[in-house]
Amino acid sequence: MAQALMNLISAPLLAQAGRAAAGAAPSMERARTVSDRAADALQYSIWAAVLYIAIGLVAVLVVVSVLGLVMSYIERKVAGHFQCRLGPMRVGPHGILQSLADGIKLLFKEGIEPGHGDKVIFIGAPIFSITATILLLAIVPVAPGIQVVDMNVGVVYIAAVSGIGVMGILMGGWSSDNKWSLLGAMRAGAQMISYEISLTIAILVVVMFSGTLRVSEIIESQQQGWWIWRGHGVAIVAFCLYLIASTAELNRTPFDLPEGESELTGGYHTEYSGLRFSFFFLAEFANLFVFSALATTFFLGGWLPFHIGDYEAFNRVMDILPPVISPLFWFGTKCTVLIFVLMWFRWTFPRLRMDQLMRLEWKVLLPFGFANLILAATVVLTGLYFFPTAT
Amino acid sequence: MTTTTSDQANIESPPMDFGDLKSQCVAPRPSIMGRRRSLSGILWLSAKGILRGLLTTLSYFRRPSTVVTQQYPENRDTLQMFERYRGRLSLIHNEDGEHGCTGCQICERLCPNGSIIVTKDKKNEATGKPALDQFIWRQDTCTFCNICVLVCPFDTLEMTGDFESSVYDRRLLVFNLNEYAGPTADQLEKLGDEELAKAQMKPMKKYQGPVPMCGGELDGIPKLDTGKSDDA
Ligand code: SF4
Numbered sequence: 215m216a217q218a219l220m221n222l223i224s225a226p227l228l229a230q231a232g233r234a235a236a237g238a239a240p241s242m243e244r245a246r247t248v249s250d251r252a253a254d255a256l257q258y259s260i261w262a263a264v265l266y267i268a269i270g271l272v273a274v275l276v277v278v279s280v281l282g283l284v285m286s287y288i289e290r291k292v293a294g295h296f297q298c299r300l301g302p303m304r305v306g307p308h309g310i311l312q313s314l315a316d317g318i319k320l321l322f323k324e325g326i327e328p329g330h331g332d333k334v335i336f337i338g339a340p341i342f343s344i345t346a347t348i349l350l351l352a353i354v355p356v357a358p359g360i361q362v363v364d365m366n367v368g369v370v371y372i373a374a375v376s377g378i379g380v381m382g383i384l385m386g387g388w389s390s391d392n393k394w395s396l397l398g399a400m401r402a403g404a405q406m407i408s409y410e411i412s413l414t415i416a417i418l419v420v421v422m423f424s425g426t427l428r429v430s431e432i433i434e435s436q437q438q439g440w441w442i443w444r445g446h447g448v449a450i451v452a453f454c455l456y457l458i459a460s461t462a463e464l465n466r467t468p469f470d471l472p473e474g475e476s477e478l479t480g481g482y483h484t485e486y487s488g489l490r491f492s493f494f495f496l497a498e499f500a501n502l503f504v505f506s507a508l509a510t511t512f513f514l515g516g517w518l519p520f521h522i523g524d525y526e527a528f529n530r531v532m533d534i535l536p537p538v539i540s541p542l543f544w545f546g547t548k549c550t551v552l553i554f555v556l557m558w559f560r561w562t563f564p565r566l567r568m569d570q571l572m573r574l575e576w577k578v579l580l581p582f583g584f585a586n587l588i589l590a591a592t593v594v595l596t597g598l599y600f601f602p603t604a605t
Numbered sequence: 606m607t608t609t610t611s612d613q614a615n616i617e618s619p620p621m622d623f624g625d626l627k628s629q630c631v632a633p634r635p636s637i638m639g640r641r642r643s644l645s646g647i648l649w650l651s652a653k654g655i656l657r658g659l660l661t662t663l664s665y666f667r668r669p670s671t672v673v674t675q676q677y678p679e680n681r682d683t684l685q686m687f688e689r690y691r692g693r694l695s696l697i698h699n700e701d702g703e704h705g706c707t708g709c710q711i712c713e714r715l716c717p718n719g720s721i722i723v724t725k726d727k728k729n730e731a732t733g734k735p736a737l738d739q740f741i742w743r744q745d746t747c748t749f750c751n752i753c754v755l756v757c758p759f760d761t762l763e764m765t766g767d768f769e770s771s772v773y774d775r776r777l778l779v780f781n782l783n784e785y786a787g788p789t790a791d792q793l794e795k796l797g798d799e800e801l802a803k804a805q806m807k808p809m810k811k812y813q814g815p816v817p818m819c820g821g822e823l824d825g826i827p828k829l830d831t832g833k834s835d836d837a
């Protein structure tokens with residue numbers, strides 16, 4: 215629903231922007247996303263547009279559910295390897311039916327609502343949570359054209375929409391009529407809002423380098439090389455900041471204080487059971503993918519292969535994959551690696567204390583982020599990064 | 606703990622014994638708090654610590670069998686819990702089945718959530734002195750804080766490694782821990798005469814030994830409200 219609305223609102227804007235861009239520089243024509251197609255179709259028939267919107271919506275929903283299944287399986291396997299636990303080996307060969315079994319179990323569980331809780335908000339919270347994820351998924355660029363919507367203020371949109379997830383958690387904790395939930399929600403609010411600043415500052419470095427807010431153009435600007443190595447030190451610091459801040463945004467260890475099951479018995483989702491609980495988890499796992507995908511987009515060149523400036527021979531070798539598979543392969547590989555790194559963090563580091571968490575953000579990450587931003591500005595202005603002419 | 610050399614990076618613990626698995630914990634102790642360091646020094650230390658942690662887990666990831674994890678349901682027969690593990694509470698009994706509890710009720714008074722109820726025999730039939738009658742422990746409310754074990758002046762309580770206690774009815778988690786009611790092992794020993802001692806041991810008729818009491822009603826234990834009748 216929200217997705218459809220989004221498309222409806224953004225489609226005309228996009229069509230306009232697309233036409234303007236095409237008129238100005240025909241060579242810079244962008245791959246047409248689902249929402250572009252919907253906007254074009256609108257000129258002939260409203261039903262064609264509706265069809266495209268439905269396709270986008272269904273695609274995102276399928277992606278969310280598949281991500282939920284696959285990610286929870288991978289997480290179990292990774293954790294199992296790290297800690298030599300045979301848990302995910304028991305259902306089906308190598309435990310491949312584990313996620314399915316989990317899903318069925320959650321379906322059959324009773325959905326309990328706390329007696330004195332705020333029913334409407336309680337039921338709405340998980341939906342809110344997953345809506346934020348779906349809205350974010352819409353802008354993830356998987357490959358040229360495989361993207362629901364590609365708006366000209368993409369980065370601003372990301373910063374704005376990722377904040378909705380906090381609302382879901384806050385609502386869930388508030389309406390549960392449970393002190394643990396409330397504490398978890400308060401922690402989540404404090405934590406996610408704080409780390410969002412660092413997250414945005416880290417992304418701003420890339421925006422400065424590429425000079426655009428549109429995600430597809432950010433990727434295109436990395437034709438000559440990914441920002442993480444072309445922007446050398448500055449970009450690496452920004453990437454580290456992004457990784458840390460997004461781990462906190464995802465509520466994953468070492469920043470999983472909102473759940474903190476050993477001190478808060480489950481935090482904001484203590485009172486949730488069955489499908490509502492699984493909604494929170496779907497959102498969490500899908501977010502894991504979204505944040506890795508965005509890191510890939512901003513720092514690792516999205517769907518682009520590894521290129522070094524104008525070294526034709528080397529670049530040709532990198533382009534060896536057929537153009538249909540190449541974007542998917544590169545995007546998939548980078549995303550997988552990043553997801554693994556985030557899981558690796560989770561099973562390595564112990565949870566922080568709340569004051570340590572806040573100190574890390576306000577006294578360490580934020581000053582570093584600002585200093586890095588200023589440095590990045592100097593680097594961009596003086597053209598001190600590799601292949602400055604390329605953009 | 607005072608460290609004379611602040612640069613001492615690691616304090617190695619003695620090897621720990623996990624059944625037939627041996628392992629050694631190396632606790633990294635970068636002395637960030639010890640002396641003032643420059644910003645870059647702290648950054649360097651932090652980065653080093655983070656990388657080291659990541660590398661450690663990565664090595665486990667590649668060879669999971671090196672992780673010290675016990676494969677629980679498989680090793681049920683050989684499983685040994687650690688000495689300090691807090692499982693089921695138990696009265697220590699000697700080989701003759703005698704305990705050392707005097708029924709002083711200190712543990713009952715100090716248990717933070719009233720999980721212990723010690724009832725006393727006002728006058729033991731044989732000795733004419735007060736002695737322990739029933740030692741009731743409610744596992745369903747116990748937090749395993751270990752206070753009862755620590756405060757017992759006669760060292761007669763212990764936490765055993767028994768942890769498989771899941772049941773479908775929480776009334777099954779109320780235990781009577783003593784196998785017999787009566788004088789302590791000390792008092793019995795002072796008597797000298799074994800026959801006389803045996804005579805003074807009053808076996809518990811009902812719910813004898815460390816067995817769940819199946820929700821039976823007892824003095825001082827309010828019946829649990831389960832919402833259904835318990836004819837079982
Ligand atoms: S361990 Fe703590 S809570 Fe449990 S019975 Fe002993 S004193 Fe009470």
Ligand code: SF4
Nearest residue numbers: 706707709710712757
């Ligand atoms: S177990 Fe120890 S503290 Fe408790 S009543 Fe017996 S002797 Fe006293």
